[in-house]
Amino acid sequence: MQRQYLSIDIGGTTIKSARIDHSGNIMTKGKLMTPRSKDAFIQALQMIIRENPMITAICVSVPGIVDPQTGNVQFTGVLSYMGEFHLSEYLEKTTKLPVYVGNDANCATLAELWLGNLVGVDYGAVITLGTSVGGGIVINGKLLHGPHSRAGELSAMVTNRDNPDVEQRTVGATTSAVKMVEMITRAYNLSDLTDGRQAFQKISAHDPLAWKIFEEYCRRVAYLIINLQAVLDLEVVLIGGGISVQPILIKEIKTQFVKVQKSDRRLMADITMPIIKAANFGNEANLLGALYGLLLKIEN
Known part of the structure; x- marks a missing residue:
């Protein structure tokens, strides 16, 4: 059985998630409404992680300015209430797993570079x-x-x-x-x-x-x-x-x-x-691109 990765696509309206294998095959999908407060947002992430045990790593696509080296995010748009948040560090500490965080449009581009x-x-x-x-x-x-x-x-x-x-x-x-x-x-x-x-x-x-x-x-x-x-x-x-x-x-x-x-x-x-x-991928672009960003990070 191939390793599975949890990919999370945070959007202004919904948060999508999927378990994806190393080849880009999507095994399971989930979706919930994007919360409108910081506490509710953190709780939503924790719930998604709890619902996806036995994963190898976590990758996240977010709207905002992302430092690709540190995973620090300056959230924008309707998620501005999150301010500047070190999402990668938070997830690594709480899950003890490797984490990649990327800008949503960059993740869409990575999906096209990988498989599109x-x-x-x-x-x-x-x-x-x-x-x-x-x-x-x-x-x-x-x-x-x-x-x-x-x-x-x-x-x-x-x-x-x-x-x-x-x-x-x-x-x-x-x-x-x-x-x-x-x-x-x-x-x-x-x-x-x-x-x-x-x-x-x-x-x-x-x-x-x-x-x-x-x-x-x-x-x-x-x-x-x-x-x-x-x-x-x-x-x-x-x-x-x-x-x-x-x-x-x-x-x-x-x-x-x-x-x-x-x-x-x-x-x-x-x-x-x-x-x-x-572009080749529709609603799955950010999920796949976030995983490719993670695989490149691990490779490097």
């Missing part, structure tokens, strides 16, 4: 579209962390600097998939503002109101990829996040990339369009 669409790619990136925009960058076949553990923080890129609202100047603010869906559902007075299924039904039907919002959204994603290309000259850019399962999303991002590029001769001369496609 970045296998064999030297220069690539993953862009995760959700409440905000996450990213992971691959240089020379390895995940780039940077000296401050902040490489790939695409949401902090300033692309709308003239907006008088300071909070609307960054990629994270202007390229939120959740906000895009909400704009469409509001336009049609739908009762559930988070109903992505109905939003994409309108998009797929090329309904004028929905299509205009969607087209502008894809253009912003295309601008983001163009900016990455100007600096990194990537071979492959993968689109992740829940909406990446919609084939029309990838198709329209490519269309908008070409339109933007053709509108400026400098972009035609200086920018090469990378391969743009959906």
Whole structure:
């Protein structure tokens, strides 16, 4: 029987967990709602660990700034109540097991490097579209962390600097998939503002109101990829996040990339369009990537 590892994916809405073997086969799965206080959060982690005995090590994907060497986390978003927390040290002391903690977008990128669409790619990136925009960058076949553990923080890129609202100047603010869906559902007075299924039904039907919002959204994603290309000259850019399962999303991002590029001769001369496609893994990406991060840590 292969060794099994406990992988935990902490999200703003839910905490997913799985027991996974050394080859990336998922043996069991679990899910619970993400708590809204520090004490409840710690209790939830302890419960998940108790429910998964006989494991070899623990790996965790988290939203926030993570020091890959120490596992110290500066939590962000709805988990800001956790502040700065040495999650790796806490789990190692309480379980006496090896622990790896990684940023969620970086974990998604590691999953693609290990078993997905970045296998064999030297220069690539993953862009995760959700409440905000996450990213992971691959240089020379390895995940780039940077000296401050902040490489790939695409949401902090300033692309709308003239907006008088300071909070609307960054990629994270202007390229939120959740906000895009909400704009469409509001336009049609739908009762559930988070109903992505109905939003994409309108998009797929090329309904004028929905299509205009969607087209502008894809253009912003295309601008983001163009900016990455100007600096990194990537071979492959993968689109992740829940909406990446919609084939029309990838198709329209490519269309908008070409339109933007053709509108400026400098972009035609200086920018090469990378391969743009959906990331291979959906909701399991962070779970698998966290395990690969752990295996690399153990190997090193």
